[in-house]
Amino acid sequence: MASRRVKPTGGYELWWWYFMRVSGLLLVFLALGHLFITHILNNVEVINYHFVSSRWANPQTGVIWRLWDLTMINLAVLHGFNGVREVLYEYIASNRARIMVSTIIWSSAVGLIAIGSYAILLFHSDKDYIRDFEDANRGGTAIHAPVLPPTTIARQP
Amino acid sequence: MAATDTQKRKLTVKVHRYDPERDQAPHWETYQVEAEGHDRVLDVIQNIKWYQDESLTLRRSCAHGVCGSDAMRINGVNALACKILIKNLRSDTLTVEPILGLPVIKDLVVDMKPFFDHYKSVMPYLVNDEPAPTTERLQSPEERARFDDTTKCILCACCTTSCPPFWGDRKYVGPAAIVNAHRFIFDSRDRAAAERLEILNDAEGVWRCRTVFNCTNACPRDIPVTQAIQEVKRAMLTGDVGVEEEEGAVALTA
Numbered sequence: 001m002a003s004r005r006v007k008p009t010g011g012y013e014l015w016w017w018y019f020m021r022v023s024g025l026l027l028v029f030l031a032l033g034h035l036f037i038t039h040i041l042n043n044v045e046v047i048n049y050h051f052v053s054s055r056w057a058n059p060q061t062g063v064i065w066r067l068w069d070l071t072m073i074n075l076a077v078l079h080g081f082n083g084v085r086e087v088l089y090e091y092i093a094s095n096r097a098r099i100m101v102s103t104i105i106w107s108s109a110v111g112l113i114a115i116g117s118y119a120i121l122l123f124h125s126d127k128d129y130i131r132d133f134e135d136a137n138r139g140g141t142a143i144h145a146p147v148l149p150p151t152t153i154a155r156q157p
Numbered sequence: 158m159a160a161t162d163t164q165k166r167k168l169t170v171k172v173h174r175y176d177p178e179r180d181q182a183p184h185w186e187t188y189q190v191e192a193e194g195h196d197r198v199l200d201v202i203q204n205i206k207w208y209q210d211e212s213l214t215l216r217r218s219c220a221h222g223v224c225g226s227d228a229m230r231i232n233g234v235n236a237l238a239c240k241i242l243i244k245n246l247r248s249d250t251l252t253v254e255p256i257l258g259l260p261v262i263k264d265l266v267v268d269m270k271p272f273f274d275h276y277k278s279v280m281p282y283l284v285n286d287e288p289a290p291t292t293e294r295l296q297s298p299e300e301r302a303r304f305d306d307t308t309k310c311i312l313c314a315c316c317t318t319s320c321p322p323f324w325g326d327r328k329y330v331g332p333a334a335i336v337n338a339h340r341f342i343f344d345s346r347d348r349a350a351a352e353r354l355e356i357l358n359d360a361e362g363v364w365r366c367r368t369v370f371n372c373t374n375a376c377p378r379d380i381p382v383t384q385a386i387q388e389v390k391r392a393m394l395t396g397d398v399g400v401e402e403e404e405g406a407v408a409l410t411a
Contacts (some may be wrong), residue, residue: 004399
């Protein structure tokens with residue numbers, strides 16, 4: 001007589017609640033891992049266009065970095081915007097206002113996700129820039145401000 | 158800083174007063190009361206009413222923590238006035254307010270109707286249309302234990318009126334109603350669990366719960382309210398309203 005079951009209810013609020021739990025757990029690893037890589041393994045001095053674009057351009061690990069960034073931005077935007085929706089629902093009781101708030105929130109989220117995903121998925125690394133940058137900084141240690149390659153200067157209008 | 162039962166303490170009691178026939182707005186009034194360590198906050202308030210200001214209005218019935226009439230906000234925390242001993246107060250200043258989130262009728266008396274409307278909305282009664290057996294509807298000790306905590310509710314409203322989401326949104330069904338739904342959802346004799354889950358699966362149902370835990374702290378019956386709410390959420394996800402399989406648990410019935 002241990003198991004007594006009813007039909008799971010499902011529903012909008014239920015799935016968002018479940019999403020918040022799963023995405024929160026994943027973001028602990030994704031976001032903390034991101035912070036660890038960018039601020040402890042590396043530092044702000046070395047993080048620049050070259051750092052990000054060469055990571056994404058890497059033929060072996062590029063897909064993993066892009067997948068990481070894509071998952072992180074999508075989960076973070078959805079988690080954050082749904083959190084704001086939940087907080088606003090506490091102060092906005094009328095259904096009409098709630099629909100309005102949800103519309104604003106979800107269209108902003110979709111907009112941000114579209115821009116972020118577009119950048120991550122369709123980004124083409126400038127191979128010439130990466131090569132010039134590496135030539136200009138050859139032999140230097142990582143922990144100092146990198147020298148920008150001459151092409152950067154040449155491209156300035 | 159009295160800690161013994163008979164030591165007298167001179168208390169400064171600040172009471173939140175409001176008489177709609179006389180006052181423009183609620184205000185604080187201060188009284189001096191001498192009380193012993195084994196007196197309760199209720200004794201102090203009754204002392205004011207009987208010897209200083211008979212217009213002070215409050216609800217109380219059994220005065221022994223069973224009826225749940227004298228829920229109020231004592232030093233900022235919801236409690237039954239009849240269950241708080243003076244010797245356990247940290248300071249000699251005592252503030253007493255009506256519970257928050259419900260309309261004040263007079264002084265410490267609030268209108269409980271919205272609270273009971275939420276309570277009624279979750280079908281807080283046994284539903285079973287199957288033909289009654291010749292003997293009793295048999296229930297194992299484990300099945301009874303599954304919802305034992307939530308049978309203890311006395312509907313004092315300490316939990317619901319300590320809940321910040323309820324303060325912000327009075328349409329939220331509130332912890333007390335969910336506790337009483339839990340009491341029947343997990344009852345093996347009941348047949349309306351699915352209906353109750355459907356009722357609570359609403360933006361104004363369990364999903365307004367932010368796990369603030371004020372309800373759990375406020376409950377004078379020590380019901381783990383937040384846990385009960387989370388169990389209802391989980392039942393919505395899994396559909397499992399049976400007895401949790403505990404490791405090493407031994408079935409007492411064949």
